[in-house]
Amino acid sequence: MPQNGGPHTFSRPPKVNVAPPQTLTFLFTDIEGSTPLWDAQPEAMRAATQLHNALLRGAIIGHGGNAFRVVGDAFCVAFSDAASAVGAAIDAQRALRAQDWGAAPIHVRMGLHSGSVEPAEDEIFRGPSLARAARVMSAAHGDQILATAATVALLDRKVPAGGVLRDLGDHTLRGFARPERLYQLVSPGLRSEFPSIRTQEALRTNLPPSLTTFVGRAQALTEVREAVAKSRLVTLIGSGGTGKTRLAIEAASALTGAFEDGVWLVELAPLTDAALVASAIAGALGARAEGEVLPLTLIEAALHGKHALLLLDNCEHVIDDAARISQALLRRLPHLHLMATSREALGVEGESLYRVPSLSMPGVEEVHTSAEVLASEAGALFVERARAIAPTFALTEKNAAAVARVCRRLDGIPLAIELAVARLGALSVEELAKRVDDRFRLLTGGLRTALPRQRTLRALVDWSYDLLSQDEKTVLNTLAAFAGGFSLDAAERVCDGDVSKETTVLDIVERLVSKSLLLSEQRQETETRYRLLETVRQYAGEKLVESGQADPARRRHFAFFLELAQSGSIALHGPLALEWLDRLETEHDNLRAALDWSADAAPADHARLAGAMSTFWDIRGHFTEGWGRLERALTEHPARDRARLEALLGAGLLAYRLDHTQRSDDILTEAIALAQELGETRGEVDATLSLAYDRIWQGPGAVEPLALRARTLARTAGAASREGLAVLVLGRAVMDRGEYARAQALFLESARLLANAGCVLRAPTAIQHAGECAFEQVELTTARRLLDDALLQHRRLGNVHDAAATLRMLARLALNEQRLDEASAQSAESLRIFHALHDPNCAARSARIHAQVLCAAGNPAGALSYAQSAAATFREHGSRVELTGALRIVGCIQAELGERQAARRALLDAIDAQGGVTFDGGLPRLLEAIAGMHPETPVAPVLLGSAAAMRNHWKLPMLQAEREEHDRWHVAVRAAHSDGDFDRAVSIGQALTRDEAIQNARALLRDVASR
Template sequence: MDASGGTLTALFTDLERSTALWERDPVAMRAAQHTHEVALREVIEAHGGRVFKTTGDGVCSVFNDASRAVAAALECQRRLRTEPWGTAVPLRARMAMHTGVLESHGSDYFGRALNRVARLLAAGHGGQVLLSQTTADLAAESLPAGAALRDMGTHRLRDLERPERVLQLVHADLEAEFPALRTLEAHPHNLPIQLTSLVGRERELGELRELFDRSRLLTLTGSGGCGKTRLGLQLAAEMVEGFVDGVWLVELASLAEARLVAHAVAGAIGIQECGGEKPLQGVVSGMQAKRLVVVLDNCEHLIDGCAELAEQVLRKCQGVRLIATSREPLGVGGEQVYQVPTLALPTNGGVAAANASPAVRLFVERARLSRPEFAVTEQNAADLSSVCRRLDGIPLALELAAAKMRAMPIGLLSSRLSDAFGLLGNAGRGGRGGVVGGTPHHRTLEAMVGWSYQLLSGEERLLLRRLWVFAGGGGGGGWSIEAAEAVCNGESGVERSAVLELLTSLVQKSLVVFEDAGTAGRYRMLEIVRQFALERMREEEPASEGALRRRHLLYYLRFARGCERRLSGPDQGACLARLGSEHDNVRAALDAAAMPGIDARHGVRLATSMSQFWYIRGAAREGRMRLEDALGRCAGEGGNLHARATNAAGVLAWMCRDLETAKRWYEKSLGMWRGLGRRDKEAALLSNLALIAAETDVEESVRLNGASLALYEAIDDSTGTARAALNLGVLELRTGRLEDSLRHFGVALSVFERAQDALRQAITLENIGEARYRQAKLAESRAAFVRSFTIRSSLENHEGLAQTAMWLGMLAHRLGDAGASAALLGWSESQRKRIGSQVPPDVQVEHKRELEECRRSLGTEKFDSAWARGAGMERQELALLVAAEPSGVVAQMGASGVCYVGGNTRCITGQTYFHLVA
């Protein structure tokens, strides 16, 4: 074949479990490996391909024609299946193909297509042949006789880039069934999609893998723009298979206080924030039994908080590994520090040196985003080398410079950079590149960002200076176009009608990043650009900062209040998602509300409006801290706002199991509402106080709830009546008055359905399911639990899902399907471990009994297998299991089927109630 670059199909192979085979029989394995390589090379070359690299356990080859690559892969697998290996077990190879633009460098090839095929190969199993969508499209019309392609769905590979549709080659001569692909979806994680590929970091990743294996705290240090975050994320993605409880990114850039670090970790991992422990203790307790990786990104401004967390985790959580990115080490015993270097620079101005340089490779790849034809040539190699050396191989600086290629040729870019950097002198170095963190590198990046800023129009500069006010990062940071138009407008601001066009221009210049989030795209700035924008605003218009923070605060106050009003109706799920996407901005707005010169009542309003979100999403500790701080700045205030806020504070304290404080807040709120003559709010507070009483005095709880219900009925408040009826029904359920409880649940459910209040429907249905379960009306019980599960799933109500799945698992065993029971109980337990919750005390005995009976029904081996299968299920697979009818339904339940365990008073815990936010 033609050895030059171009659009080529890469075929990679890899032997499965080769390390174990080498350890078992190195002599036989050495001979088998030689036979394997010779056989593959013969087949590949016979089909017009070229082997350009061997890895010991596999080969890397390229083809001009995708269909020839597919035919070669099929024949390679046939050959491997029939070869007499002489090893203890036959050799099995996984294979993968992807088509893209590759460039040749001597006898080697490079290009992002090779990274993609390597990640696709890592997703497969021995004997399996995988194709990317691109290769499949090219080869589909010319497949070998008897061959077909099976669609395996869309998957995220470990390069963190866009999802890839994966296809499997199917033929009678090949194995057909394999375990699930080893992609990111197979493991719990929250790693974000990366819009661009990781280039030129092969050596660094290899070094980091070795350090990760030796240390439980690995800190990547260096100044802004050197690529710490991208390297850390890639390292974490590569470790996902070894940590059953997942890999979790915690973005810290937008946090202003060290005490919020534990809250951020809890939110990222999904540890439920409840119980009487302090936030750090709760997070550490929630991780003690887990095997997971936590990536703490941008620690430098929260060193004390991150160091305290890391120290506790290293001492108490043996299965947890930490990857930190920071401009300085955390200073914790056992910390392994890795200083991230710049990208290696070309050793001279020639083509060969440029092609070999990771810095040039990154620049060229990013330049191709706007100029697809751009490549290294004899004519531009010297200028390319000059640009990369001038920018010291700093990744962010190279990306900003590459964005200029949209409007100027490389020669002009080189000369302009020389002019712009003239005062700095030549900071470039030959060889691999220096360690980022010294003054020259910081000055180089600062100059590059500054030059990019100078090239902007006046309106673009003004908008960039305004955008710093939005919280950085993803997962609650960044901003929407609506937010930018509202906040960056105003006196001396940008015209609302011009914001979208200006934002688009900033994206094209790589100063702002656009992320397509389905129907609502979001924008964000890298933290170093954000800090530059803040500094420029303080230099050029120092009087604007306070006004900008105030506009940001008022926008998110309006936003949160608008969402709050819709949290009890049909838009509940969408509002929860929107609040989640803006959580970091809300945090920033709450910080602004605490500043001098800003009305402190804004903080009370915002925290109160967020209280239901914090309650539903299990972030009660952070919410409680935020709301109590805001109330503390408005001591002695009264009126509607503080009556609402003190009730919300009581709800959050109750979620944290601080019942005495919750009662004090409720009583304070009750007194305010009575003084204001609000009987509807008085009824809500009586119901909330009833829930506090239920912990120790059920009779008093029933009395208070009855008073609440009577008051709601007297003022003809149907919604309030339904909420009080729900809570009263739960008390009746707990004391064995099942028919009374079902009557009250029926009243509540009909109102919640008319109001399209999804969360309260789910809570009520779960209680109906439990009541029917205790009456041995199992079909009706199952129908209620399935509806509750479906609703909770749509709301991402994690603790509720674990609870409902537990009931469905116990019910499945009663219905004769022990396999489904074990799987559902396994999934429920895995979720409880992840979020740090427990089986409620009042059903622990029952739960344990069902587990033991299910294990006896299946036998230990089958039970353990079904339990493990359930624990590893993705939500979609679990939903199919929940929806399926039990396979062994018991048609008639006798007296032995009654599930209720007697007793007059039982501890009342969990989320079967709903506190009323007055």
Template sequence: MTAVTTTTFKGQRTNRLPAEVTSFIGRRHEVAEVKRLLAASRTVTLTGVGGVGKTRLALRVAQKLRRAFRDGVWLAELATLHQPGLLAETVVEALQIRGHTAPPIDVLTGHLHDKHALLILDNCEHLVHECAVLAETLLRAAPDLRILATSRQALGIPSEQAMPVPPLHLPDGHTPRPSLATLAQTDAVRLFTERARAVLPTFALTEDNREVIARIVRRLDGLPLGIELAAVRLRALSAQQLLDRLDDRFRLLNAGSRAELPRHQTLRALIDWSYALCSDEERLLWERASAFAGGLDLEAAETICSGRGIDRHDIVHLVIGLVDKSVLIREDHPCGLRYRMLDTLSAYGRERLAASGQQDWLRERHAGYYRDLAARARADLFGPRQVHWLTRLHLEHANLRTALEQSYTGPDGARAGLTMATDLLYHWTTSYYPAEGRRWLQQGLAACDVPDDVRACALWAGGWLAIIQADEPAATTMLHDSRRAGERLHDQHVLGYVALFSGMIAMKEGRTAEAITLYEQALARHQAFGDPGGTALSLIRLTLAYSHAGDTPSAVAAGERCLALCESHHESWHRAYAMMALGIQAWRQGDLCRATDLQHKALTVTRSLGDYLGIGITVEVLAWIAATQRRHQRAARLLGILQTVWASAGAPLSGYGHLAGHHDACEQNTRQALGEDAYSAAVRRGARMPLDEALAYILQEEPLTGRGKGRQRLDRLTRRESEIAHLVARGLTNKEIAACLVISQRTAEGHIEHILTKLGFSSRSQIAAWAGEQARTQDRPAAGR
């Protein structure tokens, strides 16, 4: 190593970090994680899309660590550096080294070789190769040096730990409405509120504007830069006016702080910078990936985005490149790996796609792929891959919706859209989309009046959805038209489903004997046609009808036949409903233990699929069982939970109207046993419970228990949070926790952040140690036993 003589200004502070001029919001978990990584690795690179707050996070970490580095914490700002050859010289200047004549790289290695310091290389993405070479050279020469880099792409050196910086935590748009206080503590809302107050001192988050503010920060993906630019607009716009104009966000959010770099002053300039860093093929894939809604997987990218300048075999490498550049975000799901693009980047890509003239071509390829996906799912639905398909369709819902819109207006005409909407029938019924599914079917039926098999199937499918929505008159009309078409076509498949759903209407109207006859006709036709799904549905309904008629042997026989059929095909969803039906029969017979066990098993399946209808009917039966056992507090709370479930499903006892009398009797008996005030209070407690917590309560999933201060802390956790604390203690990653609990990885991360907040911790290791101690405390006998 060449000895180099250098000097610094006398009396100069060794921590050259800019002061924070605005408040730092949230990021406690990220700060703790970066500190942990720096303790274990010599290089940590914060990656993420532009505007996500990488620089602010790096500076906050550096401020907290400044006393840990005796030779200082130094910031080298590289955003304005466009000549790679000046990189080492720029770092020399950042370190305040003066009086040198040797080459800059020799100056740096000579100056740092014995220093215990932290060097921040900020905004490396346009100089990734040069920064990687510099970092590797400095780390080899200076054993006590640590480097913290920020970049939209990792440096790719051996000593590096890359940490993706996520957007700020957002309000969940799918869970019941949180309290105003809870919403106000969400990081994205906090940032918007504080920045809004800076320009409008009277601004406050209120019950009147809470939904608008939540929608604004969600539309901006939780990007700090976008939120700050939007908040400034409250000088001239109301919150609602701001939200209404976010479709044109690049024009609206066009002026930030004049003190910022030009590319940080507008949202468009920020994204232009990311776009310029991509290769021509990566830009093409960015544009084409923007046509997806809600994410995509590799198979979809290869099928839809290839051609016209991109070879199919190159897609995987281009996806890797866009993930590296923080344009695509990798997400792990139980049914496979997916990629998501922030809506801000997607909107930018759609503008570019429209300007390229390839929008129509890509839209039709997208629609064709998802029509084929729906058909494949429908053909493979009764079997071992059923949960996989239903989970995948749920994840693809936004893409399915986009494909349906295109199919109804595309060159294949309404028939293609009507076929797809019918193929998605189980998607509509096992999720909370029956109303939407019915609208898609009605749109196709109105535009496609040819009396063929496509229309005949769409009619009985629409009839089923109408029954779920308790619209029996509309269902009767559609089933009548479907029957006429089926008879004209001599289509036993169609006639089997018409008989099945006609039996459901008869059952609701109290014509039990007629319903049994219709169900038996449906069963015979489905068996003759070789349709196991129709056969299973017919057997489930026969179980319920025989039970209602008091024919116990026939009810049990039909239910057991259905279970055997499902088990032979390794099928789950119909099996869950068969267990539910057999559980009702067991309850009627007074076998409450078996009835409860069957409902719990059924609920486990429907819960994993997010099937609100299935969840609702099993919770109904469990409420009746609790009332029969005179557990009236539990019964009342279950009735409160049902209010939330049936509201999500679309109608109380959807498709099971003949059981309404049991619900009424349960409610009346429970109210009488508890008294009006206690009954109402218990119902309210159930109705206020988040669904995850409610289902854990129903399945008797009790939280960890402990004593003393640990117990008090644990009592502040929800049951789901306690469950996740257990899994953290077992060493599971966020991905593994998500797969175990059948939730998204982002949801798991949100729960862990809440746990850290409630317990006052800053790392997963603290959660693990604490949860382990609680478990050990629980296992130890109490004093005096």
């Protein structure tokens, strides 16, 4: 329940008609002391809470209220009028008091306040009215109903249900400067006598009032409060600027009612002498020294027998004395609780640690909506503080991405975000986002009233850095060479030689973690990862350069990750491929950093690393990045050596993926020649296989000789996995010739060879193509089994490219079986992935299928743009066979839309694209479409005869979707001719050669167009 100074922003209640501005009455409730009840009686409390919620809902609904937010046992309710709200509160208390709660007695406190609210564009309530209602509720005791003067005024002092008002006088609510007149609702059947209410006047505390809204961290606030209830010493730890102090004060403020003898803040930041810690505590309690009485004795006297909470803020620079005194007080004062903030643990027996994280941040994607930014804590804080600095500031769809970038680049650190927002008086959000990487010069505008170390970002980090030992500083500086995170093994290798003989890198890493300068994250059960916040990394990087050790550190970093990448490039062809893919993905930022450094410092090593990364880049879809890095490596390293060969192999593969066909051909041709020069048979096999793939668009005749040569070379070299890949490529050539049964057998043989060789990476691709061949033979059960298996394996490996290709085939299967929703989802997802991978040809294939799905779903207008897009891509990049298929679909859709002339042009272009093509399994459908669109012409039945003869000759079975189209065209043509004429024309067509049939179709279209 965000009842004590949290960000009171709730969804607008749909059942209350709010025409802003309008006054609503808010009822806030929660169960008093629920945490200890849950600890003591969890089962009883579970049942009691369910009954409590049901009773409250009944009272709320009975009076027309809307519980617009319910968190556990806490209700936030809106009413259109005050009388209804009061009536609901009284009825709810009566219902609650009538129950026998048994082992879990329930006592609910309630607060009422009326105020004006204005829903923002995003339909979220904000403002002091909700905060005030929450504060009123927190001032009440269990079974008590409190109301503000604003609510009482709306009642005109007429209380429903026979109730009366008891004036409790003016009270200052926590976080509000203006006193509030409070009233207790007294009604028959309700408890009427209570202790003094829990407001500033009744509670003993020196906590400062909040001058700004506490944004986000509702969950953290709850967790800290629960930790204090369970432990007598809770230390909030975290790096500088994460908001430890603010969170601790908000939590302490929320706990004032739980400590009848007071909650006291002890500010240790100003201390320059650790011996003054005890004096600072005594001073906060108002205990004055008399004579030679020790401060610790004064504290004991002031708190003897008292149930109180002390908040020791900023302990890190006086950590030893703060720990010693805390332990002494806990032992001597059994009713005392302590909360502390520090950048490291106090190390006291019984201490409970709560690590304060950065604020939640917008996602890593480039495009953000305003709603996504506001949903993050960092984004909400930015917007809240920006409105205070610049009242005209508004979060829009245009600037949301810039706000998200600022929040992410500043690691979600509250202080850093507030320092950044202070610049909005001089910079736009977009300008701020461009400059945020220069954070130490940019973020210098802190409040004059802030502690000196909180006025600039550099001073904040200086404070932590200056408290480190020399070994700790040296290791921290070297760790700045890492990017994105690292393992302990990597840290020990890269930091080798950075520490004195008396300690180890592990010791230093543990100390940096304990001092909140290094974050540890449990990624897997067997590995801990470490990372620096980007602000700390940039600072340490500057110190590394100043020390003169940047180049040696980055050279050790590069050596470690070159070794890792080279091991991975070998392992990716074996049974541990998935494990290594994930490992390389985890270390991708470090590998990028190593590539960036070596590009200028060590070109040959840069080429080695880029080449070793190429298979990973291919499988995980990093085509554009990989191609750019490999192309640079080839330019910077012209030497005829193994390093260049590795870079050539990778560059050729990725150029093919990006459809740089001629460039890929040139690169791979050079790779074959270089492999032969170096006597690298396996390199020659790899280059030959990639070249075969690159030439698929030229037809089976260009591919098959290369595949056969690669298989021979692989057998000679004893490279079983490469032999399996050669059979895979051979299968592609045979499939493109229309020999689907033979191709399927080759793909299954390839899968077997690859599996036996332990090559789990490529075996799924062979299974995928076998499924495609089964589909073309209308073996639909087998096709689905193989394709589902391939998709599962592709996704497990993270092979996004081949997963998208498999989705496209599954969409064809679903389309054939009239499962159009499934087909649409699969083809759209496939298209999205290929667009993201910048693979135009594969995207065009998916667009062509998606067009067919939309057309089958009755949306030809929507389908046309996808089909035309596919045709345009194939015209520029693809094969003639694929262009023919796309143009046929364009023509059919245009005909359905009544665009007859445009349809004829598209079909004529499709016929013209057949020049030089030896096999196209889609040609019969094209001839049938041309005939069906011109059924009355004498040539139409001739074309049907030619199409039938081709299907029979090439052994092309018809899928269900094709058969429906085939039958429709046949019916139309047959109806336009006598039986005798139709049969004679069909017989003529069956005797025509492929080229003669194409000439007849072209003549028909040109003849019709000329009329």
